Amino acid sequence: MTRSYTVRTYGCQMNVHDSERMAGLLEDAGYARAQDPDTADVVVFNTCAVRENADNKLYGNLGHLRPRKDANPDMQIAVGGCLAQKDRDTITRRAPWVDVVFGTHNVHALPTLLERARHNETAQVEIAEALEVFPSTLPARRESAYAGWVSISVGCNNTCTFCIVPALRGKERDRRPGDVLAEVQALAADGVLEVTLLGQNVNAYGSDFSDDTADKSAFSKLLRACGGVEGLERVRFTSPHPRDFTADVIAAMAETPNVCPQLHMPLQSGSDDVLRRMRRSYRSERFLKILSDVRASIPHAAISTDIIVGFPGETEEDFRATLDVVAESRFSQAFTFQYSKRPGTPAADLPDQLPKQVVQERYERLVALQEEISWSENRAQIGREVELLVSTGEGRKDGATRRLTGRARDGRLVHFAPDGAAGIRPGDVVTVEIDHAAPHHLVADGGVRTHRRTRAGDAAEAGTRPAGAPTTLGLPGFGTPPPAPPQPEPACAVPSER
Ligand code: SF4
Secondary structure, eight states: OOOEEEEEEOSSHHHHHHHHHHHHHHHHTTOEEOSSGGGOSEEEEEEOSSSTTHHHHHHHHHHHHHHHHHHOTTOEEEEEEHHHHHHTTHHHHHOTTOOEEEOSSOGGGHHHHHHHHHHHTSOEEEOOSSOSSOGGGSOOOOSOSSEEEEEOEESOSOOOTTOOHHHHHOSOEEOOHHHHHHHHHHHHHTTOOEEEEEOTTGGGTTTTSOTTTOOTTHHHHHHHHHTTSTTOOEEEEEOOOGGGOOHHHHHHHHHOTTBOSEEEOOOBOSOHHHHHHTTOOOOHHHHHHHHHHHHHHSTTOEEEEEEEESOTTOOHHHHHHHHHHHHHHTOSEEEEEEOOOOTTSGGGGOSOOOOHHHHHHHHHHHHHHHHHHHHHHHHTTTTOEEEEEEOSSOOTTHHHHTOEEEEETTOOEEEEOOTTOOOOOTTOEEEEEOOEEOSSOEEEOSOEEEEEOOHHHHHHHHTOOOOOOOOOSOOOSOOOOOOOOOOOSSOTTOGGGO
């Protein structure tokens, strides 16, 4: 009988995409996605080590599964991802009912380890120290018919003192541009309209190519090459690092019509002292200069950020410097975090860890300031016509409000009344006029001005997903991109519609 599986994902987009690979591997091995995740024969946890208390949460979840496992020894539990890479056989010591532990470097081993655990009737713990198979060469079970993740690199060569990623994901490994483009083209050929290029530090892309091909402008070339992929309407990327964010990337964003006017640029702190102690090599002046250069070339770019409050030794003066940079930056959105120790990171051993109430109070001041800015930036959208890629599952109140939800080219979330158009599906493209703004979303209740049915919409309606054909490593160079296809209106680097 076919065994069913479910994958529970924690953490960042990288993990979300890795989970698509895990699901693809399992389906290739004959497993079927469980209709009801609570009765799956195999439960895979794809864990994150960045969030606070990640380990307590994992052991709590594993504890909940224990009665099921005791009642049905045939059921299997696998734990992968960053926390598995970090905790290794601690997991099977603390939760001996777990069948498989695998790391970030050997995702491909999951079906074999499950089989071996069943056959040998003992837990299998296998953690590799270096990447064995680039995850993008593995089959994928894509979640979306209209948007896809494409990994361009894994690992990171930076040493930010608060971050566990370099320890768990290793040094940066870049995929060859030909492989990345082949995957992007395969997705677009399957009707996918939007891709997000993924890496821990996307604009360092190219530094891992062998010496004779190392290319500092590899990322901007990749963006431009994506501009030539037929049928691809939106290109996004995450995350860049201010250190490597060069003028050629800004020019490529501005001059490639399907690269969206959206930038996520992690600030982390506005204090140069704190940035130094975080081992972030840029300073606030450089950060603000990048933002002004981006806005000079792409005037309506929506720029978001990450900020950590209460890093060890952060003074009130340091924190005020962050507030100043935030006020000047006019972020559309900020993901704000309260610093807390992550065992295994250099910052965990720094002196002057701040009391919780100090961190909380600063955090609340920062959130209040940013909410005001986000709201004011969103109010500036009122009256603008925007093009939306209709999404699924993003508007939790859509049922009650009879609205649908989509993302504008600049990434803003828009809830809209579908009046004036019938049969709008996720993956279709509509244009609407914004008539209301809240800090975290926009509303368009004036009806739909245009509705374009797409192949992605057909696929979403039929419940099919892109094949996500695996691609191989090793094709050198970019080659000459095919001639640019006619771009859908409005082109996303053209700001006039906002
Ligand atoms: S750039 Fe810094 S924060 Fe980002 S993954 Fe690398 S070490 Fe972590």
